[in-house]
Amino acid sequence: MKLIQIFIFLFSCAITLSADNFKEQQKNSILRLTVTFQTASHYYPWRHNAPSSRSGQGLVIGKNRILTLATLVYQARLVEARLNAEPSPIVLKIIYTDLDRNIAVLEGDLPSEAQIIDIPQTSGFKASQKIQYFWKTDTGRFLEGSATFDQAESYRLSPSFQSQIWYSCSNPTTGGGYGEPVYYDKKLVGIAVYGDESRISILQNETIHKSLNILKDKKNLTSMMGFVTSPCTQKYLRMENNLKPTDGGCYVNKTFGQGCGSKTIKKGDILLKIGDHKLDAWGRYNHPRYENINFTHLIGNYTFGEKIIATLMREGKLQTVELDPGIIDDSKWLIPRNRIGKQSKYFITGGFIFQKLSIPYLKAWGSSWESKAPENILTILGENRFKLRSEEKQDIVVLSHILAHPINRAIQYIGRQVITSVNGNPLKGLKELHEIFARNDEKLTLTLSPGDVPVIISPKALNQTNDKIQEMYHIPNLENL
Amino acid sequence: MYKFLIFLFLFQLSVFAEVKNSVVLITCTTQSWRFDQPWKKTGLRSGNGTGFVIAGNRILTNAHVVSDSRYIEVKRLGDDKKYIAKVTKIAHDCDLAILDIVDSPDFFETMVPLEFGDLPDINSTVTTYGFPLGGTQLSVTRGIVSRIQQSNYSHSGADSHLVIQTDAAINPGNSGGPVLQNEKVVGVAFQGLTKADNIGYLIPTVVIKHFINDILDGEVHGFGEIGINYRYDLQNPMVRKLLEVPGDSSGILITRTFPNMPSYKLLKAGDVLLEIGNYAIRNDGYILLDGREVQFAEVVERLQIGEKLNLKIWRDKKIVDIKIPIVQWDMIIPHSKPYDITPSYYIHGGMCFSPLSLGYLMTLGGWKKAPLSVRQLYLEVFGDIKYSKHKEFPVFCNLLPHEVNQGAENFQGLVVEKVNGSEIKSMQELKNAIEGSLKEYIHIKFLGQDIPLVLLKKATVTNNEKILKKYHITEGERL
Numbered sequence: 001m002k003l004i005q006i007f008i009f010l011f012s013c014a015i016t017l018s019a020d021n022f023k024e025q026q027k028n029s030i031l032r033l034t035v036t037f038q039t040a041s042h043y044y045p046w047r048h049n050a051p052s053s054r055s056g057q058g059l060v061i062g063k064n065r066i067l068t069l070a071t072l073v074y075q076a077r078l079v080e081a082r083l084n085a086e087p088s089p090i091v092l093k094i095i096y097t098d099l100d101r102n103i104a105v106l107e108g109d110l111p112s113e114a115q116i117i118d119i120p121q122t123s124g125f126k127a128s129q130k131i132q133y134f135w136k137t138d139t140g141r142f143l144e145g146s147a148t149f150d151q152a153e154s155y156r157l158s159p160s161f162q163s164q165i166w167y168s169c170s171n172p173t174t175g176g177g178y179g180e181p182v183y184y185d186k187k188l189v190g191i192a193v194y195g196d197e198s199r200i201s202i203l204q205n206e207t208i209h210k211s212l213n214i215l216k217d218k219k220n221l222t223s224m225m226g227f228v229t230s231p232c233t234q235k236y237l238r239m240e241n242n243l244k245p246t247d248g249g250c251y252v253n254k255t256f257g258q259g260c261g262s263k264t265i266k267k268g269d270i271l272l273k274i275g276d277h278k279l280d281a282w283g284r285y286n287h288p289r290y291e292n293i294n295f296t297h298l299i300g301n302y303t304f305g306e307k308i309i310a311t312l313m314r315e316g317k318l319q320t321v322e323l324d325p326g327i328i329d330d331s332k333w334l335i336p337r338n339r340i341g342k343q344s345k346y347f348i349t350g351g352f353i354f355q356k357l358s359i360p361y362l363k364a365w366g367s368s369w370e371s372k373a374p375e376n377i378l379t380i381l382g383e384n385r386f387k388l389r390s391e392e393k394q395d396i397v398v399l400s401h402i403l404a405h406p407i408n409r410a411i412q413y414i415g416r417q418v419i420t421s422v423n424g425n426p427l428k429g430l431k432e433l434h435e436i437f438a439r440n441d442e443k444l445t446l447t448l449s450p451g452d453v454p455v456i457i458s459p460k461a462l463n464q465t466n467d468k469i470q471e472m473y474h475i476p477n478l479e480n481l
Numbered sequence: 482m483y484k485f486l487i488f489l490f491l492f493q494l495s496v497f498a499e500v501k502n503s504v505v506l507i508t509c510t511t512q513s514w515r516f517d518q519p520w521k522k523t524g525l526r527s528g529n530g531t532g533f534v535i536a537g538n539r540i541l542t543n544a545h546v547v548s549d550s551r552y553i554e555v556k557r558l559g560d561d562k563k564y565i566a567k568v569t570k571i572a573h574d575c576d577l578a579i580l581d582i583v584d585s586p587d588f589f590e591t592m593v594p595l596e597f598g599d600l601p602d603i604n605s606t607v608t609t610y611g612f613p614l615g616g617t618q619l620s621v622t623r624g625i626v627s628r629i630q631q632s633n634y635s636h637s638g639a640d641s642h643l644v645i646q647t648d649a650a651i652n653p654g655n656s657g658g659p660v661l662q663n664e665k666v667v668g669v670a671f672q673g674l675t676k677a678d679n680i681g682y683l684i685p686t687v688v689i690k691h692f693i694n695d696i697l698d699g700e701v702h703g704f705g706e707i708g709i710n711y712r713y714d715l716q717n718p719m720v721r722k723l724l725e726v727p728g729d730s731s732g733i734l735i736t737r738t739f740p741n742m743p744s745y746k747l748l749k750a751g752d753v754l755l756e757i758g759n760y761a762i763r764n765d766g767y768i769l770l771d772g773r774e775v776q777f778a779e780v781v782e783r784l785q786i787g788e789k790l791n792l793k794i795w796r797d798k799k800i801v802d803i804k805i806p807i808v809q810w811d812m813i814i815p816h817s818k819p820y821d822i823t824p825s826y827y828i829h830g831g832m833c834f835s836p837l838s839l840g841y842l843m844t845l846g847g848w849k850k851a852p853l854s855v856r857q858l859y860l861e862v863f864g865d866i867k868y869s870k871h872k873e874f875p876v877f878c879n880l881l882p883h884e885v886n887q888g889a890e891n892f893q894g895l896v897v898e899k900v901n902g903s904e905i906k907s908m909q910e911l912k913n914a915i916e917g918s919l920k921e922y923i924h925i926k927f928l929g930q931d932i933p934l935v936l937l938k939k940a941t942v943t944n945n946e947k948i949l950k951k952y953h954i955t956e957g958e959r960l
Contacts, residue, residue: 230932234888237935240922253931267931371849379857382929410716410764443723445751451710451737451864454751461719 022186023134023144028115030181031058031081032136033068033106034089038077043364043400045344045355046475051077056178057135058092058106059191060114067119067208069179069193070097070104074340083111085140096215099340100162100224102193102203103211117181123189123205124289127151131169133180133192133200147172147200149184152290154297159338159359161224161259161328163296166193167202176200210300223302223325226259227252231282232270238281241270242316248272249313250283250295257388258332260299261323266314273311274298299325334387335359335396345395347434347479350462351403351412351469354419356430357381357396374416376450394429399448399455403473407465414455417448431481437463502593503533504619504659506556506612507542507566507580513549516819516840517878519826519833520954525551531611531658532580533666536596538589540566540580541689542657543671544573545636547580548820555582557592558619564588570696573820574703576636576671576684577692597686598665600773601626601645607683609649609670611658624649624681631776632682635672638839639817642704642782643775644682651681687783695785705786705807708742709735715753715764725798730755731764732795733777740869743806748794755800756793757781781807812863813871815839825873827912827958830941831881831948832889834911836873837896845894854929855896872907877927881952885940892934895927902926908960 034055041047058066058081066081073079073094080089092108125131129149136142147169156163167182167190177195181188182202190202213220232238232251243249249270256262265271272278274295277285284292302308308323330338336358346355355361357377365373380396389395401415402408419427422436423445436444437459446455470478507530515521530546532555540555547553553566564582571578582588601607609622628646647660651673660668660683668683695702714720714734726732732755738744748754755761758780760768768777784790784807792803819840826835835841837855842848848859855876862868875897880890897905900914901924915923918938925934949957 234935236922236937236940237888237933239937240935251932370853375857375860378853379861382853382857407719408717410713411720414712450861452750453710453736454734456714456720456723456734456751458719458723 026134027142028113029060029117033058034080035076036078037075040343042344042360045346057180064110066106068104070099070102073104098211100160101207101211125184131184133182135180145174154294162300164207165297169200172200222300223260224328225299226256226262227265228254229283233281241313248280256386259328260326264321270313332388334384334389350465351405351408353400355400357398380418397430419446420449421447500610501558503595504610505532507532508554509547509550510552511549512551517844519824519835529654530656533659534592534594536594544571544576544578546657547578572692572701573637574640575688576634595666598667601662601667607660607662609660611655613652613654622649637817642688643685645685647681648679702786706810708739708744710737732762733766740866753795825960831883831886833879834875835878837876875911883948885944892927898928899926
């Protein structure tokens, strides 16, 4: 009996020691990051908003190398880190930001006790399992939380077009989502990306490795969806396309001008298979570990040079097509979606603020911008949202607002309007408009949308007031083209 | 001074005695149609208002007192009998209505019709008569005329006419009551501001007279428009110079004209409107009319539909004289609140379509709550030439779920753009396109949607009657 008691005592000591070692290792692998960031004002495009700060966690993944979330460090002016309670923080340098996969890599002189953490290639685990996550507070306290893994989901986070698999976990013991490393059975399974008091989402190891591979070599860039699907659950739409209820298949309702499949897939196609994965009517396939999961992340498993075989129903006929991997380049959109860290392109003359229409500009109307931004601009957005820039149309120019000055008296309230043409000629873009103003003509007619509303002005007269307006409104630069 | 006060008191008493025989209490029971379930009516509501007798044995009141009326009673002061009345003319754009007594031809024998005066002076005193907040005794309040200007008429929500602002309290029940000055009606009490103290509004006699003259031919035509948008750019010296407007001329810059309006052919964006009806327009859009500063649109307001108006335009460095007819702006999707309207509808395969209207949008909580494609259509339709051939825009307003319309719920609230590839420009076209289709499947394309709604024609046709019966709907259409 005594022997059994001694054995149980030793066994429990071993477990405790093992747990302590595990935690100790985490303690020296996690850094508390404090990021001072500054966003550009897209409504006053010459301005930056006041600096602000956010904090989160970083993971030591190499000698003096730290992994964290791109969303934590984007637009950073200064990144500081503490491994433990060092009196002075370590200043880190961002060497890599991948907003599509939400990964960033930083470098800095880390203390000698910093321990490198190995990121396993895969991170699979099953629903209902308990996960652990760790983080450090501003004062260097090391804390632990836990949550329950519910399900894996596949989706993309705006503005990225790269779908990923995310682990959704419920009942976290404390809020997470700022880069905390997450463990199951003492194995790293991913990092927490966002969350609240009821849920946290975890970016899986596979995505981290995809991103780190791109850092090693850009050839490892993975493919992004060049089309959008919606559920194909209409009984008669399916019948008309010769689809049985058991056939599955989701409806392609939009194709972009870029990205994987954008040239091959057609609006109205019903996508039945990607590779060997059969899709259901909601676009889900049977994942070996996570069961029904949306297919969109599969596209991100392909790199350039590979072919993606897709099976689809087109006009009632079964077809197999080869899709070339492709990426979404934000700079190719007529209306850019993402100007993170960049100021809007603009120029000001006579108080008239002309700038490129972009999603960040519309976000000046707040998180509900899609209902609160001016309807006329939303109409233009709706018509051009996924169109690519072309020789004829480089970008969409907005007369954002007018800085009041005697030269623009009585017309200074015109604003939030899109300029469609100048002197009756369709406007190509901001640069062309800038060139037109630089000609210093006596008279010019801008046409605003909707309704072809004219604004009659004198570039020469407006240009002459620029110095005064710059001084009046303390504008450092009247243009950023 | 003492004698003067006695005289004033006696004068007021005499006016009150006369008004007592002119003012009536109106009780109205209303019921309207539901725009989201257009085969159904709303519940009954009842309210009070005031009216007064005018020449020709008629009772004048506000349109909003008797809108959507099902039953109207009128009570005279000092008479315990209630008389049944009916609306003979109603103009929602200017919030005025004429009532007649149905069952008692002698009703008007003892009544004294009130006469109309002119616009009162600013800072002069006016007296309001009415039955505010449900009272049965005549209430009299005095106030000062504080402002006369163009303002929105909240009954229609889309019309703007001249109003008199007063500090006399205007409360529910006052509506339709006469406002007198020197024994003559100078206005009809009609609306107040809820967010401000003691700000009430009166419909001035210029608007009332327009209404009375309008109905002389037995029909209500309403107020007309010329159909332009404009800005006050000529206040800017740079723009004035560029437009090369002659000498001391002033005016407003026309920025937009609208399809289906005479302005579309006669005027163009960039024209400068110098004169309207021989009144010179200032750079701020005001004119001097009868010695008062009023917005230039007041000239249009005073004319009846069908009349013509002289405009002096500065175009391409030349003065051009134009005669433009005053017309009613017949919007495809009216922006005014709907009253006394029976919405049309068409139900097929359990899907109910009705014309997109403010009435329908109000059931969503306002146009801002509609899907983006519908909001944009609502705001831009009247200015877009591509829609000028449209009569209506059928909106999928309600769904009666059934096996044959599975999946249709995702399209509810959207406007039909095409059926089997053909553009739909009216409710009748929608019906014809669906019922006349020889194809096995019907494709309904909704505005702003990439995926079509596909129906099996045989299935919907076979089940139409069954669905209506199941949901206790007696009529499958009202077109």
